[in-house]
Amino acid sequence: xxxxxxxQAVILREGEDAVINCSSSKALYSVxxxxxxxxxxxxxxxxxxxxxxxxxxxxxxxxxxxxxxxSSLYLTASQLSYSGTYFxxxxxxxxxxxxxxxxxxxxxxx
Amino acid sequence: DxxxxxxxxxxxxxxxxxxxxxxxxxxxxxxMYWYRQDPGQGLRLIYYSQIVNDFQKGDIAEGYSxxxxxxxxxxxxxxxxxxxxxxxxxxxxxxxxxTGGYTxxxxxxxxxx
Numbered sequence: 001x002x003x004x005x006x007x008q009a010v011i012l013r014e015g016e017d018a019v020i021n022c023s024s025s026k027a028l029y030s031v032x033x034x035x036x037x038x039x040x041x042x043x044x045x046x047x048x049x050x051x052x053x054x055x056x057x058x059x060x061x062x063x064x065x066x067x068x069x070x071s072s073l074y075l076t077a078s079q080l081s082y083s084g085t086y087f088x089x090x091x092x093x094x095x096x097x098x099x100x101x102x103x104x105x106x107x108x109x110x
Numbered sequence: 111d112x113x114x115x116x117x118x119x120x121x122x123x124x125x126x127x128x129x130x131x132x133x134x135x136x137x138x139x140x141x142m143y144w145y146r147q148d149p150g151q152g153l154r155l156i157y158y159s160q161i162v163n164d165f166q167k168g169d170i171a172e173g174y175s176x177x178x179x180x181x182x183x184x185x186x187x188x189x190x191x192x193x194x195x196x197x198x199x200x201x202x203x204x205x206x207x208x209t210g211g212y213t214x215x216x217x218x219x220x221x222x223x
Contacts, residue, residue, distance in 0.1 A: 002152065032211060041200060042153070044211035087152060095160070095207040097143055097168065102152040 001026055003090045005101035012078045012108045020104045022088030023070040031064050031071040032089040032098055035082075042087060045073075078108045112137045116201050116215035123195075123222050131186045131218045133201035141207045142184040146170060147198040147217075156199075159184055160207040188220065195222045 003024045034042040048064035064071045089098030114135040123129045145153040155168030159178040173192025202212040
């Protein structure tokens, strides 16, 4: 079942922070986060495998709450290069393919 | 450099014709996937393959077919049975079906006229 992302879109000024949420009605085995710029392929950001795990990638980090069946992506001190559409992909078991959310469009303006 | 190559980047076909999209990877990944992307819909899974000579249907497999005769290649055929084939198609691979992030190709934009 497709995970639900929120918000659908967000506009930030450079230096502001944002949080993107990804929730599922089913138990989650793992969550992936990707960023896609317009007309390009999605680029892998990070995987979260364990409940309560947090990971970081530059100024972008994420948490995974297994009990709440949700993950959140945190973007701090946003830069223009952070603009794009962010997708979460979830797995309900170990060997199933990712099911992606509909995406969150992030626009960072000067 | 290792990666995934999709070709062509743009494809135009007449309604009723079958068309094959190419996907080749040199990452030595076992698992490969085809996703379809439509505006506002995210990425929807068409087919996936966890190992050579084996593949499974995804959520929207109707009107599509695939083959996995070589580890490096996973071509997708869009048949005339696909009712609304105009879309952006993305091929991806991962080290295995269980671990690793996905590496995506640059996509093929198919337009049926």
